[in-house]
Structures are given as C-alpha cells and as structure tokens.
Amino acid sequence: MKKLIMVGLLVTVSQSSMAVGLVNDMQLCQGVIEFVDNKLKKAPRYYDKADVKTVRQGLEAYNQYIQREIVAPRLLKFNGGDAEKTKQMQKQVDAYKSTVVNQLQSRYPQENLLTDHAISVNDCAKKAVPSGEDLDRLKDAVNTMVKLAQMN
Structure with a gap:
C-alpha cells in the first residue's frame, strides 16, 4: 500500500514539475518571439514587407497559442484554480520574458535577423507544437525567417 501511495505522489509531483518546466520553457520562447517581433518592427528596408508580415503574423499566432494552451491553463492549475495567484504569477512570467x-x-544588436533566431523559434516549436492553421503559419514564419536571414 505504501508503494502505491508513493507512486501516486511521484506521479503528481512529476506532473507538477513538468507543467512548471514547460511554462518556464515557454516564457523563454515568448521572449524570443517578442525579440524577433521587435526586430521586425524596424526591419531593414531590403526585407520584403510581405515576408515581414508573414513572420510577424505566424509568430503572433504561435505566441497566442503558447499563452492560451500552455502558460495560462498551467499557471491556473499550478495555483489550484486561484485566479489572483495566477495573475501574480503571470506578472512574474512577463517580467522574466522582458x-x-x-x-x-x-x-544581437544588429537590425537584421539571423539564422540563430529561426533556430530558436524552431526549438520552441519542438517543445510545444500547435496544430492546424497555427502550425501552418508557424512553419511559414520560420521558413521566411531563414530566407530573411540568408539575405544578410
């Protein structure tokens, strides 16, 4: 009986740790997304406007997916459904993201995108894969980021 209880506790602790771990990974990813978006707000003139729009829209969709499907629900679950604690924890997540x-x-002070940026977003996508249209937009964004990085 003791072993069964220990296994149950380990599974619970393990799931909580995994939930927090993924939130930590995703706040880092959201920081990368915001960084790339900031770069594209001041994109070099030689970047095609349609390409910049493709990247920004794809990353925005991915960022919303991360927040909606991973960060917000896991923070709420981690805080036992307490919305106020979750709100405070979200502020900590946002501060870390900044x-x-x-x-x-x-x-990376230069204005242009680098392949490193596309690789970082792709690494994020390996940890949290959206589906449907969000996935298609993310793929387009990453491929376009590589294209833009190769222009340098």
Missing part, C-alpha cells in the same frame, strides 16, 4: 528580450537585444 529580461529575456533585453538579454537577446544585447547579444
């Missing part, structure tokens, strides 16, 4: 954006801006 730190990520600032670090990336320091590391």
